[in-house]
Amino acid sequence: MESKRKMKKSVIFIVIALILVIGGLVGGIIYKNYRDDKLAKEKAQRKVAEEKEILETMKANYSNYVIIDKASKLYKLDNDKYIEIGEVSSNTILELEEIENITLDNQYFKLANSNYYISYKDVAVGEEQSTNANYKHYIPFDNDIVTSNPTNFYKDNELIYSINEELTLPIIINDTDYYYVEFDDQLLGIKKDNVSKTVENKRNQDVAVNIGVLNYHFFYTKSIGQVCDQIICLDIAKFDEQMKYLKDEGFYTATMEDMALWMEKKIRLPKKTTVITIDDGAMGTDTLLPRTLEKYDLHGTLFLITAWWPKSRYQSPNMEIQSHGNNIHNYLGEALSKTKAELLDDFKKSIDALDGEHTAFCYPFYSHNATVRSAVKESGFKIAFAGGNVKANQNNDPYQINRYVIYDNITLDQFKNMVN
Numbered sequence: 001m002e003s004k005r006k007m008k009k010s011v012i013f014i015v016i017a018l019i020l021v022i023g024g025l026v027g028g029i030i031y032k033n034y035r036d037d038k039l040a041k042e043k044a045q046r047k048v049a050e051e052k053e054i055l056e057t058m059k060a061n062y063s064n065y066v067i068i069d070k071a072s073k074l075y076k077l078d079n080d081k082y083i084e085i086g087e088v089s090s091n092t093i094l095e096l097e098e099i100e101n102i103t104l105d106n107q108y109f110k111l112a113n114s115n116y117y118i119s120y121k122d123v124a125v126g127e128e129q130s131t132n133a134n135y136k137h138y139i140p141f142d143n144d145i146v147t148s149n150p151t152n153f154y155k156d157n158e159l160i161y162s163i164n165e166e167l168t169l170p171i172i173i174n175d176t177d178y179y180y181v182e183f184d185d186q187l188l189g190i191k192k193d194n195v196s197k198t199v200e201n202k203r204n205q206d207v208a209v210n211i212g213v214l215n216y217h218f219f220y221t222k223s224i225g226q227v228c229d230q231i232i233c234l235d236i237a238k239f240d241e242q243m244k245y246l247k248d249e250g251f252y253t254a255t256m257e258d259m260a261l262w263m264e265k266k267i268r269l270p271k272k273t274t275v276i277t278i279d280d281g282a283m284g285t286d287t288l289l290p291r292t293l294e295k296y297d298l299h300g301t302l303f304l305i306t307a308w309w310p311k312s313r314y315q316s317p318n319m320e321i322q323s324h325g326n327n328i329h330n331y332l333g334e335a336l337s338k339t340k341a342e343l344l345d346d347f348k349k350s351i352d353a354l355d356g357e358h359t360a361f362c363y364p365f366y367s368h369n370a371t372v373r374s375a376v377k378e379s380g381f382k383i384a385f386a387g388g389n390v391k392a393n394q395n396n397d398p399y400q401i402n403r404y405v406i407y408d409n410i411t412l413d414q415f416k417n418m419v420n
Helices: 002-061 236-248 256-263 290-294 340-353 370-378 412-419
Strands: 065-068 073-076 081-086 093-095 108-110 116-119 121-125 142-145 152-157 158-163 168-170 180-183 187-189 195-200 210-216 218-220 233-235 271-281 301-306 317-322 359-361 383-388 403-407
Touching: 002 121, 002 340, 081 116, 108 359, 158 359, 168 180, 210 256, 210 340, 210 383, 218 290, 233 236, 236 290, 256 359, 256 383, 290 301, 301 359, 317 340, 317 359, 340 370
Parallel strands: 210 271, 210 403, 218 233, 271 301, 301 317, 359 383, 383 403
Antiparallel strands: 065 093, 065 121, 073 081, 073 116, 081 158, 108 116, 142 168, 142 195, 152 158, 152 187, 180 187
8 A cells, every 4th residue: 555655646746747847848938939029029129220210310311412521432233232333532512313202222322423322321411512514515525535443533633532443434624634524413633644545536516616705895775865975885785685696596605714724725615605705894784784694694704993893893693703904994005004013013903802813814905015914924814805806716825815896886797797
């Protein structure tokens, strides 16, 4: 009996032990599953939170224009993979391709005017920069450049982009040390020692060989009874008719920087190019002139006598102001009577009054001699204008550029002959 009781107890103990073991195993499995589920949920929650944070950062960093706060990598999309292709320098403003609805698939933002991308992590919201887009009117040369790898792009002698590719690009400006090309919808320079060769690429576009430079003085409104008794006065109705013709015929009205580059044969301008210049700053040049230029969105250059009127009087987005001297326009031949030192002093005062602007100069009364021209050059002017009543030519002296003087009795046909 005693042995049976002992055996029974042993069986009970074993059963209890088995129950405990099985219970422990089941409990362990249940706990493991619970822990795994909890960890998976926490991981999923973290992923959702991380993706939410990434998406919020992407949205916060995206804009049509962004700035790079440090040198950053550029990428190219190749077989659905983003491959590093180059670098963009710090403090560069980039224009991005528009994204209507940003998702996690947009972690690399595409540059608006190229096939390159940049990581959302490397940008911050920036502001659109005002850029000079005049180069878009230039006719590229009949040779393209082929760059060496890497291709380095410069702006104001500062490195902006470095692309690990050989590129073939049209030459827009052929300068002394740089070829200027269009990249990322802007004009950038490539050093000539970064070019392996040039290849012919005929444009078959008509380019300007001669340019009619127009020379105006005073404007008045005859229809309301205004009177101007000088032959160099022009009724604003005639000026409007002339400007409408230029606009309707698709003329490009060049700036002084354009003309300086063209005279040096560093650029090619379209055949339909003209230059609008106005001397002095007197009657109608602060009112009638800018209104008409703005009406037809044409560009003009006012050569201002800076001792007589302030630059602030002539503010217009369609008009640049250059020097007509400071105070050497009091009588015919005054400039010719001055010493070089006196001329240099006068030109400096004029340049200072124009906030340092000194691309172009216009001789008072069209009078100049070797001394005057020497002082103009020494003052840093790139080009200078006189009269002449013939077209400007690239083979002429850049400090004796001819202009057509516009008189009140001009006909539209005569005007057309000047610009065509």
